[in-house]
Structure formats: structure tokens, C-alpha cells
Amino acid sequence: DQQVKQNSPSLSVQEGRISILNCDYTNSMFDYFLWYKKYPAEGPTFLISISSIKDKNEDGRFTVFLNKSAKHLSLHIVPSQPGDSAVYFCAASGQTGGYQKVTFGTGTKLQVIP
Amino acid sequence: ETGVTQTPRHLVMGMTNKKSLKCEQHLGHNAMYWYKQSAKKPLELMFVYNFKEQTENNSVPSRFSPECPNSSHLFLHLHTLQPEDSALYLCASSRQAHTEAFFGQGTRLTVV
Numbered sequence: 001d002q003q004v005k006q007n008s009p010s011l012s013v014q015e016g017r018i019s020i021l022n023c024d025y026t027n028s029m030f031d032y033f034l035w036y037k038k039y040p041a042e043g044p045t046f047l048i049s050i051s052s053i054k055d056k057n058e059d060g061r062f063t064v065f066l067n068k069s070a071k072h073l074s075l076h077i078v079p080s081q082p083g084d085s086a087v088y089f090c091a092a093s094g095q096t097g098g099y100q101k102v103t104f105g106t107g108t109k110l111q112v113i114p
Numbered sequence: 115e116t117g118v119t120q121t122p123r124h125l126v127m128g129m130t131n132k133k134s135l136k137c138e139q140h141l142g143h144n145a146m147y148w149y150k151q152s153a154k155k156p157l158e159l160m161f162v163y164n165f166k167e168q169t170e171n172n173s174v175p176s177r178f179s180p181e182c183p184n185s186s187h188l189f190l191h192l193h194t195l196q197p198e199d200s201a202l203y204l205c206a207s208s209r210q211a212h213t214e215a216f217f218g219q220g221t222r223l224t225v226v
Contacts, residue, residue, distance in 0.1 A: 044204070
């Protein structure tokens with residue numbers, strides 16, 4: 001049972017336009033959400049996070065939106081740059097099976113076309 | 115460079131071999147993790163150490179054995195693995211358990 005879902009395995013966006021990566025979750029106990037970026041042959045790198053008490057967090061070109069009622073979060077990158085091409089993982093932290101843990105999605109591969 | 119170093123980067127081992135993966139962090143973090151990433155699957159949390167104490171073992175087979183001698187080092191001892199254990203093994207650390215994590219570059223393991 002996948003508690004964190006990234007339904008789009010890939011996304012292509014033109015340079016300069018907005019990239020929107022989506023993530024859905026099922027566990028209402030999740031209270032902290034994170035986005036990671038991963039380049040080939042490297043480990044994931046933390047990008048941005050949001051607490052469940054907020055609905056938006058912005059850091060430069062990156063903004064994360066949280067819709068708790070829909071159990072949905074999204075990462076907006078604007079403007080998109082070729083260097084943003086990577087796999088983006090959504091992760092959620094909260095009580096799962098009696099433990100506090102972080103659960104990852106399967107990732108979305110973003111390609112920014114110059 | 116994230117401050118988390120994993121060795122080796124690549125490992126090929128036979129099913130009867132014994133090998134160990136090493137992870138080191140000097141970020142002053144209190145929590146360390148082993149994750150497994152298989153193709154087309156989410157990152158799977160294997161083990162969590164918080165202040166050198168193992169706090170979780172997510173139903174990982176006993177052929178994987180973690181060791182955390184101090185808060186800066188984490189090992190994953192491997193023995194009698196199966197070909198389906200071939201994957202990218204990632205180590206991570208965080209200041210507190212289950213917060214923003216810093217990942218190493220991973221060890222690409224192939225079991226033949």
C-alpha cells in the first residue's frame with residue numbers, strides 16, 4: 001500500500017516556464033512534507049519542506065503548496081532551468097504503523113528543455 | 115558533497131560472499147539511516163539509528179545486518195544475499211530522526 005504517490009513518472013517543460021510536480025498521500029497522520037531532488041549517480045538532495053500547519057512555503061524559485069483536505073502537495077519551479085532536470089521525490093513524515101518515519105514517493109523525472 | 119560519504123560506490127558480490135558497506139558523516143547529526151532503492155520502486159527505509167540506538171527495523175531480512183559503532187559511522191553487513199537484493203543502497207543522516215536528511219551518493223550493489 002503506497003502511502004505517498006507521485007502519479008506522473010515524467011514531465012517535460014520548456015526552459016523559462018513553470019514546472020509543477022504533484023504528490024498525493026493517504027495517511028492523515030503525516031505532518032511534515034519534503035521534496036528531494038536526485039541527479040543520476042548521486043544521492044537525493046533535500047530541496048524544500050512544509051509543515052502541515054502551513055499551506056505554502058517558498059524558497060527562491062521553488063514553492064511547495066499543501067492542500068490538507070485533498071491530501072495533495074505540489075512543487076512549483078519557476079522559471080524552470082535546464083539544471084533543474086532531475087528526478088524529484090516527494091516524502092512525508094508522520095506516524096506510520098506506530099512509528100514516526102519518512103515515506104517516499106516513486107519520483108517524477110523532470111526534463112527542462114532549453 | 116553533502117557531508118555523507120559512502121564506500122564503496124560500486125560492489126559486485128557472489129551469493130556466498132560477505133561484504134560490508136560503510137557510511138560516514140561529520141555533520142554532527144544524531145540520526146542515521148539505510149535506505150534501499152530498487153528500480154521503479156520508492157526509497158525503502160531499512161534501518162534507523164537515533165543516538166547510536168537502532169530504533170527501527172522495517173522487516174529487513176537477517177542477511178542484512180546494521181552496525182552503528184558511534185554517531186558518525188554506520189555499516190551494513192551483507193551475507194548470503196540474493197540476486198533480487200541488487201539495488202542502490204543509500205545512507206542518510208539528519209539532525210533529528212525523520213527530519214530533513216542528507217544522503218550519501220549510494221553504493222550500487224550487484225549480487226551475482
